[in-house]
Amino acid sequence: MTYRIAVLPGDGIGAEIVPQAIRVLEAIGAKYGISFTFTEGLIGGIAIDKTGHPLPQETLDLCRNSDAILLGAIGGPKWDNLPTHLRPEVGALLPLRKELGLYANVRPCRTYEALADASTLKKEVLSGTDMVIIRELTGGLYFGAKGREDVEGGQKAWDTMVYSTPEIERIARLAFEAAGKRNKQLCSVDKANVLESSRLWRETVNRLAAEYPDITVTHMYVDNAAMQLVRRPSQFDVVVTENTFGDILSDQASMLSASLGMLASASIGGEVALYEPAHGSAPDIAGQKKANPIATILSVAMMLEYSFNRVAEARDIEAAVEKVLAKGFRTGDIMEAGKTLVNTEEMTNRVLEELA
Ligand code: NAD
Ligand code: IPM
Ligand code: MN
Numbered sequence: 001m002t003y004r005i006a007v008l009p010g011d012g013i014g015a016e017i018v019p020q021a022i023r024v025l026e027a028i029g030a031k032y033g034i035s036f037t038f039t040e041g042l043i044g045g046i047a048i049d050k051t052g053h054p055l056p057q058e059t060l061d062l063c064r065n066s067d068a069i070l071l072g073a074i075g076g077p078k079w080d081n082l083p084t085h086l087r088p089e090v091g092a093l094l095p096l097r098k099e100l101g102l103y104a105n106v107r108p109c110r111t112y113e114a115l116a117d118a119s120t121l122k123k124e125v126l127s128g129t130d131m132v133i134i135r136e137l138t139g140g141l142y143f144g145a146k147g148r149e150d151v152e153g154g155q156k157a158w159d160t161m162v163y164s165t166p167e168i169e170r171i172a173r174l175a176f177e178a179a180g181k182r183n184k185q186l187c188s189v190d191k192a193n194v195l196e197s198s199r200l201w202r203e204t205v206n207r208l209a210a211e212y213p214d215i216t217v218t219h220m221y222v223d224n225a226a227m228q229l230v231r232r233p234s235q236f237d238v239v240v241t242e243n244t245f246g247d248i249l250s251d252q253a254s255m256l257s258a259s260l261g262m263l264a265s266a267s268i269g270g271e272v273a274l275y276e277p278a279h280g281s282a283p284d285i286a287g288q289k290k291a292n293p294i295a296t297i298l299s300v301a302m303m304l305e306y307s308f309n310r311v312a313e314a315r316d317i318e319a320a321v322e323k324v325l326a327k328g329f330r331t332g333d334i335m336e337a338g339k340t341l342v343n344t345e346e347m348t349n350r351v352l353e354e355l356a
Helices: 014-032 045-051 057-064 088-099 165-180 196-209 222-231 243-257 294-306 311-326 344-355
Strands: 002-010 035-040 068-073 104-110 130-136 146-151 154-159 185-190 216-221 238-241 266-268
Touching: 002 014, 002 045, 002 057, 014 035, 014 068, 014 294, 014 311, 014 344, 045 088, 057 088, 068 294, 104 165, 104 243, 104 294, 130 165, 130 243, 165 185, 165 196, 165 238, 185 196, 185 222, 185 243, 196 216, 216 222, 222 238, 222 243, 238 243, 266 294, 294 311, 294 344, 311 344
Parallel strands: 002 035, 002 068, 130 238, 185 216, 185 238
Antiparallel strands: 104 130, 104 266, 146 154
């Protein structure tokens, strides 16, 4: 079996971590007799520089003709002041997700025993944390009507949070199914005390709940959820929420596993799934070989499981990462006293040694 992987390294540390995750896939391929073909495509700032557009048609075609997509990160200061529709974020990442129908972004987040002291949160608070945030990815503020116009005294600008019943139903179903495979607790996060779109969200989740009698559903306002995430994160199993809330809460939740550089993600629900670390291009550390490759390595583990049903292979990667952390190897973002500082490539080398 040969799996065709579209590889979109993108900008900043994206170009540093993606090759590391490919090394891990190659090692898995050799170990389990799976073959991969890797075809690179341009996306983001580098695509603007080389072609004038952040998401060339060729890249979109490549993605459509692949079995899975591996994305690094896009964006950076160099492209921040371009007209909105040409910026890497709005001009490439959002349309890529939309075009491929990737309406669900799955971000698993748990505490690693070995990293309990590396987190900014107390060990006792982190204990037992193992959750997954399911973020709606093709609706809400990101895709609603937006605009700007001149008014007296300056300008006004607006973004609108829009959700339809079918959009909420499909993400909610995916979250109910995910909870069914885990601890059967689903927490839907919204702002139904203020927002009309949240009221539709909550009604829809409640209506579907009747079809999933084994799942315990709770609702939480997003402001409270932000607080509960750092107060007692172990209370969460599956969290489902709209696009913007999920973006913010998942970066926050990444600190439960000590660093944003640990947070993997899968964008699913469409024709071909996309795997990407939850973090960005990290301009502050780009080009310094400091980036933590683990989020991307864990993202390819998700690829093996979700796209190819290679569960043993995915578990093998996760176990290798845990062993490396247990042995005390650390990139700068998770460094603590008494541990061994390694760079991006060395961290991957250690993972490969455990896989061998
Ligand atoms: P960021 O996620 O790039 O970085 C936030 C902080 O986390 C930085 O201090 C960075 O050094 C650190 N960090 C992130 N990933 C790390 C890793 N793997 N190892 C070690 N440290 C890591 O967010 P930002 O600085 O707000 O955004 C920078 C650029 O990335 C912006 O252009 C933004 O739009 C873009 N962005 C892209 C994506 C994506 O491509 N999916 C996601 C988020 C942000
Ligand atoms: C993410 C990023 C993106 C988002 C940006 C870069 C458009 O922050 O993948 O979390 O907000 O979805
Ligand atoms: Mn984000």
